[in-house]
Amino acid sequence: MFALLICFSLLFNFQLADKDTTELPSEIESVTVFQNQAQIQRKIESSFQSGTTVIVFTGLSETLLDRSLQLKGNAPFTLLSLTTRFDFTEQAVSQPELERLKAQQMELLTQISLEQAELEVIQNEISMLGSTQDIIRNNKLSTEEINSLLTLYRTKLSELYQKRISQNQELTYLRADLEKVYQQINDLGRVERDRFKEVVAEVQLDSPAEMEFTLEYQVSEAGWIPSYDVRSEDINSPLSITYKAKIFQNTGVDWNNIKFTINSGDPTSNATKPELQTNYVGFYSPSRNARSAIMPSNVTSRRTSEVGIIRGIIKDDQTGEALPGVTVFVEGLGSGTATDLEGFFQIPQVRNGNHSLRVSSIGYAPVRIPVQISNNGRYLEIPLEQDVANLDEVVVVAEGQLSGVVNSIKMRGDRSLPAPKEFEPQIIQNQEVSNQTSFSYEIAIPYSVPSDGKYHTVDIKKESPESDYTYSTAPKLSEFAYLVGSLPDWNDLNLIEGEANIYFENRFIGTTFLNPVSSSDTLDISLGKDEQIVVQREQLKEFSSKNFFRNRTRENIQFEISVRNSKSQPITIKVEDQIPISTNEEIKVSVKELSDGKLNDETGIISWNLTINPGETKRVRFGFELEYPKGRRIVY
Numbered sequence: 001m002f003a004l005l006i007c008f009s010l011l012f013n014f015q016l017a018d019k020d021t022t023e024l025p026s027e028i029e030s031v032t033v034f035q036n037q038a039q040i041q042r043k044i045e046s047s048f049q050s051g052t053t054v055i056v057f058t059g060l061s062e063t064l065l066d067r068s069l070q071l072k073g074n075a076p077f078t079l080l081s082l083t084t085r086f087d088f089t090e091q092a093v094s095q096p097e098l099e100r101l102k103a104q105q106m107e108l109l110t111q112i113s114l115e116q117a118e119l120e121v122i123q124n125e126i127s128m129l130g131s132t133q134d135i136i137r138n139n140k141l142s143t144e145e146i147n148s149l150l151t152l153y154r155t156k157l158s159e160l161y162q163k164r165i166s167q168n169q170e171l172t173y174l175r176a177d178l179e180k181v182y183q184q185i186n187d188l189g190r191v192e193r194d195r196f197k198e199v200v201a202e203v204q205l206d207s208p209a210e211m212e213f214t215l216e217y218q219v220s221e222a223g224w225i226p227s228y229d230v231r232s233e234d235i236n237s238p239l240s241i242t243y244k245a246k247i248f249q250n251t252g253v254d255w256n257n258i259k260f261t262i263n264s265g266d267p268t269s270n271a272t273k274p275e276l277q278t279n280y281v282g283f284y285s286p287s288r289n290a291r292s293a294i295m296p297s298n299v300t301s302r303r304t305s306e307v308g309i310i311r312g313i314i315k316d317d318q319t320g321e322a323l324p325g326v327t328v329f330v331e332g333l334g335s336g337t338a339t340d341l342e343g344f345f346q347i348p349q350v351r352n353g354n355h356s357l358r359v360s361s362i363g364y365a366p367v368r369i370p371v372q373i374s375n376n377g378r379y380l381e382i383p384l385e386q387d388v389a390n391l392d393e394v395v396v397v398a399e400g401q402l403s404g405v406v407n408s409i410k411m412r413g414d415r416s417l418p419a420p421k422e423f424e425p426q427i428i429q430n431q432e433v434s435n436q437t438s439f440s441y442e443i444a445i446p447y448s449v450p451s452d453g454k455y456h457t458v459d460i461k462k463e464s465p466e467s468d469y470t471y472s473t474a475p476k477l478s479e480f481a482y483l484v485g486s487l488p489d490w491n492d493l494n495l496i497e498g499e500a501n502i503y504f505e506n507r508f509i510g511t512t513f514l515n516p517v518s519s520s521d522t523l524d525i526s527l528g529k530d531e532q533i534v535v536q537r538e539q540l541k542e543f544s545s546k547n548f549f550r551n552r553t554r555e556n557i558q559f560e561i562s563v564r565n566s567k568s569q570p571i572t573i574k575v576e577d578q579i580p581i582s583t584n585e586e587i588k589v590s591v592k593e594l595s596d597g598k599l600n601d602e603t604g605i606i607s608w609n610l611t612i613n614p615g616e617t618k619r620v621r622f623g624f625e626l627e628y629p630k631g632r633r634i635v636y
Helices: 003-017 096-129 132-138 143-188
Strands: 020-024 028-035 038-048 051-060 064-075 078-087 197-203 211-221 222-232 238-250 257-263 301-305 310-316 327-331 335-338 343-349 353-361 364-373 376-382 408-411 414-416 432-434 439-442 447-449 454-462 468-474 478-487 496-505 507-514 521-540 546-549 552-565 571-578 586-592 605-612 618-631
Touching: 020 038, 020 552, 028 222, 038 310, 051 078, 051 211, 064 197, 078 343, 078 454, 096 496, 096 552, 197 211, 222 521, 238 257, 238 447, 257 454, 310 353, 310 364, 327 343, 327 414, 335 343, 335 496, 335 507, 353 376, 439 521, 447 454, 468 521, 507 521, 552 571, 552 605
Parallel strands: 020 051, 028 257, 222 496, 310 376, 468 571
Antiparallel strands: 028 038, 038 211, 051 197, 064 211, 078 197, 222 238, 238 454, 257 439, 257 447, 301 376, 310 343, 327 335, 327 353, 353 364, 408 414, 432 439, 468 478, 478 521, 496 507, 521 552, 546 552, 552 618, 571 605, 586 618
16 A cells, blocks of 8 residues: 555656646745644745646645645636645754754764763773783892882873873763753754655646635644633632633744634544444343443552542653643542643542543543542552654545635545635634634734744733632631632633633732533632631540440541631631431431531532621531441441
8 A cells, every 4th residue: 555655656746747837935824723733824826827737835844634735716726636745855944042052962972972082092091001910920020120110000000090080070071061952952842853745736727817825734733722810809809811822833834923813622533423322231240341440550549648639740651751731630520730840730629439530631642540539649640642643645636617715625535525615814803703613712913933842822812700709618628718719600701621820919829720611600710728717627526426236336426617717807608518428228327417507418518608707716517427337347
């Protein structure tokens, strides 16, 4: 098959040689950045004669996805063929800083080689001096001659040892400088491209014309992740949310002074609707039906004493390097975070139970990891495997007369794709455009994003939605009160899950994770803990007991939660705790006291809404009884 493609390519290029070929430089007009890819639009303008002409678009990224090619024009034309080929003669755009570092690297490597050669000479001289013992042993020398020879031996050997020490020190310094240069080159983040792609379009015109051709295609190794700045001056002011896009690309072609469109879509995701299959009922067989979650073999997991905290580090599976900006999300709980610059993450307040941890990052295959929390914490070391999109070699052939666009496109395997429609570009001042399956933002100010793989932040828009403020605490997990900003009408904000920087009263509070994947009418954003609200939770030993009745154990447990308001104004705070839920008929749980708290029978969570005046302390109690078989141990 590969040989067939080579033969076809040679035949195709031979046929093109007999036709008028025009190589035209093209500039990037605009870029639409998706979450895992980007769509590039290039334009050329030139005069063309009637008949068949071959147009070659040169200097394109080798990450170009062939199946995404589209050619449009501003006048009628017939597209006879559209294909790609590699160009190994195109020189990458010179980067002065990279070139300087490479020159410094070569200079250091040369110096290291010279110093190593000198060290080898010194070592050989030391070895030659070792033959002095043979001279004394094999020759009859006088005492004076022996003393003179030994003096020379000692003096020369001392000198050589000092030179060797000096050479080794110099080599150490040079290697340290070389390592710094390597780190600087890596910090630039550039992938050196030794080849580029060309797009070859064979078109036919009925008459001479001034034509403008637009080439559109998608590239991999590019995308964006959302981030936010959430600000609040005080609890009497609405939240202000600044939307940001962290754009990255490593295509080998810099995007200089380009008009960007940020799109929420993901072309790499499966666009096919899943189909339900017949669901058969049968008797349970552990050997055939059990599908318990299995920990991936390359993930390291260990239990910790940090109750309700999942933390760890995420690395590249191949290089072992720490991965920043990786999304870590506990499915079903609505909590998550992103790794810091050292690849570390931490998710607090994870309740007891079996959870699924979803880990995803651009350019890496997502993974799901089962995590069990039972009055403990978990530390995880997670390697991610790179996920590189396959680049298919395709030949696209169009049929029929076109009016600015291709009427139909045929690909190998007789799979047909509808031709894209031609639209006039709209100049929108960072205006939001809603589509059927996604939404996008057209950025009015041109930006530059170099091909260095780093994040380049672009401000998208700013919203100040209606906000409500409440305090909340779950002292079982953390004896702190947290200020929470609630957005009652958040569905129209078009939020995407991502990390947010929190600013309150003009100071940086910390980071949180916005998770809009929820059916709730209200979106809560944690704005940090308030040190002026003191929360304590303690078990009341005098009201707790353990006794035995026949073959059963009865255990009574009672807790008290106290909340003190040290602020100068009254507060309203939501206090939450929980009573365990039994999943075994041999274990019975009975509620004994709630202090007017509201109990959710399905989750066991109790909530109190307290209004506390300045300087006031309020207390609530709750208690329950556990009854279970004598001699058995329970965990909750």
